[in-house]
């Protein structure tokens with residue numbers, strides 16, 4: 001007789017999802033080769049939404065009166081605790097997060113903490129070693145690798161689960177998300193400024209959603225494959241200026257993976273490529289955000305010298321990379337030295 005090891009035939013995985021869910025870990029023990037498990041209903045849903053968003057672009061250039069763009073982000077607050085926020089700001093961010101349909105904050109932040117802890121390994125939900133498309137969006141279309149589930153159990157999210165606003169959002173997500181992401185963005189433009197139903201749905205709801213989803217995906221795909229590594233050349237996360245411009249400062253990813261607690265997610269506080277920093281600073285000025293954490297210049301310099309790929313900007317006067325010609329030709333005004 002054959003052994004009594006439970007094996008699930010590959011074709012069954014697509015038909016009997018519940019069987020695969022319960023037995024996947026057991027099966028993996030006996031089958032070292034990981035078999036990708038595509039969730040076809042998600043594939044069809046995302047296919048439809050992408051096609052519908054293309055129609056939204058067409059309408060935007062032909063008959064739209066107004067394109068509404070909403071950007072939401074809870075990355076720096078909840079995933080990394082890089083600053084603290086009073087309840088009005090937390091409420092605002094939860095509402096904006098719900099409009100983005102990228103899972104509840106608790107689920108998003110848990111995935112993101114796993115990503116940081118096990119970057120670009122099988123335990124990373126959007127492991128960039130599995131290809132550009134997988135890290136960009138493919139990971140949303142198939143079941144998580146067993147290693148993600150296994151390592152995810154050890155990730156502490158007790159702080160997130162103790163926040164009543166986040167618990168409420170997760171509990172009622174199936175109701176709140178369609179309302180905030182699709183229904184209200186369609187109804188509000190029609191009622192408030194007489195937009196057509198077609199424009200409102202395809203542009204303000206679907207296109208806005210798909211656009212933001214793809215922009216977010218670029219952080220996991222492009223910023224994990226394209227760019228230099230001035231802070232740590234041994235990781236895949238890279239500095240990608242294009243992504244930083246498009247995602248409000250989230251593209252300085254080599255720095256962010258080295259110093260994930262820095263609320264600026266970048267070394268410099270330059271607002272032009274980091275609108276999210278300006279957003280947090282604004283709320284800090286009115287007292288809604290506080291305890292903004294940053295990294296000292298000295299700590300950054302030590303890390304650059306230790307693990308950087310040599311592409312870091314000049315530190316300033318006296319930097320080892322400064323040429324003699326630059327030193328000779330410098331201009332000093334209000335010189336205090338007396339000749």
Ligand SMILES: [Zn+2]
Pocket residue numbers: 115219220224237253257
């Ligand atoms: Zn990353």
Ligand SMILES: [Zn+2]
Pocket residue numbers: 075079080112116256260
């Ligand atoms: Zn992060």
